[in-house]
Amino acid sequence: MTKKQFYVVVLGRQPGIYQEWFGEDGAAEQVEGLEEAIFKGFGTLEEALEWLRGFGAETLLRLAPDLLDLIEPRALPRKPKSPEDWLKAGKVLIYTDGRAIDKPGPGGYGVVLCFREHRKELSGGFRRTTNHRMELTACIEGLKALKSTCSVILIIDDVPAWVCEQCGEPLFDEKTVDAIQELLQGVDTRLKDSALAFAAA
Numbered sequence: 001m002t003k004k005q006f007y008v009v010v011l012g013r014q015p016g017i018y019q020e021w022f023g024e025d026g027a028a029e030q031v032e033g034l035e036e037a038i039f040k041g042f043g044t045l046e047e048a049l050e051w052l053r054g055f056g057a058e059t060l061l062r063l064a065p066d067l068l069d070l071i072e073p074r075a076l077p078r079k080p081k082s083p084e085d086w087l088k089a090g091k092v093l094i095y096t097d098g099r100a101i102d103k104p105g106p107g108g109y110g111v112v113l114c115f116r117e118h119r120k121e122l123s124g125g126f127r128r129t130t131n132h133r134m135e136l137t138a139c140i141e142g143l144k145a146l147k148s149t150c151s152v153i154l155i156i157d158d159v160p161a162w163v164c165e166q167c168g169e170p171l172f173d174e175k176t177v178d179a180i181q182e183l184l185q186g187v188d189t190r191l192k193d194s195a196l197a198f199a200a201a
Contacts (some may be wrong), residue, residue, distance in 0.1 A: 003043060004021070004041035004042060004043060005019060005042070005043055005044070005045075006018070006019060006041070006042045006043075006044070006045050006047075007019075007020075007021055007026075007027035007039060007040070007041045007042075007050045008027075008039060008040055008042065008048045008051065008052060008067070009027050009030045009031055009037070009038075009039045009064075010038040010039065010052070010055065010060070010063055010067065011034075011036060011037055011038040011039075011063050011064070012030035012031040012034060012037045012038070012039060012066050013030045013031075014030050014069055014090075015030075015032070015063065015064035015066060015090075016030070016064075016066060016067070016068070016148055016149060016150055017045070017048060017070065017148070017149040018030070018148050018149070019148065019149070020075075021041070025147045025148055027039060027041075032198065038063070049070065049071050049140065052067055052070070052071050053071055063126070065089060066089075066090045066150065066151040068133070069151045070149070070151070083114075083155075086153050087114060087115070087116060090116075090151065091115075091150075091151050091152065091153050092113065092114070092115045092146065092150050092152045092153070093113070093114040093115070093152075093153050093155060094111060094112070094113050094114075094139075094142035094143070094152060094153070094154050094155065095111065095112040095113075095155045096109070096111050096112050096132070096135070096138035096139050096142055096154065096155065096156055097109065097135075097138060098110070098131065098134025098135040098136070098137060098138040099131060100129050100131045100133070100134055101132055103130055103131070104128045104129055104130050105129070106125065106126070106127050106128070106129070107125060107126055107130070107131070107133075107134045108123060108125030108126070108127070108134060108150075108159065109123065109124055109127040109134045109135070109137050109138035109141065110122070110123045110125060110138065111123070111138050111141055111142040111145070113142060113145055113146075120145065122141055122145060124137070124141065130200075134146075135156065137152070138147065139154055139156070142154065161192050
């Protein structure tokens, strides 16, 4: 029998894909005591996503819109515009900023993660660094702080010239997104499998 590594909660306290059953961040916390809960465990993420697709877009949009984002990132015709709308939709907001004095020189980064009523702040610094490195480090440290697979809006404070407009939202171009994802390789499976969008502060 294949060991369960992914637990999908479609209807529960917080729908999502979890990599633990027990514990504070586990799937059990989301479904225990709820008679109407809909959930299932899988050996691979591919099996979990295939099971989700069986619900259909309309059902997932009603029960668990974040899970719809994971299997069909562009299924929703228009994304919410304000941070309040994003939070109400169950998104995790990650605000990031980074700066350095001189090139290179001393610098640091700051991150604020928001999910519903929860808030977490992170920061760090280096004696010899650059603006670009601090901006990217802020993004990476914010993503590393995620506790489970989820739908994330990464809000960048200083959006350079290589930002392009797509679907009415400012997004990084494909080359830059690839660079960020390359830096994240091997960090954690939950990051690789999360639905990630970029926006300007």
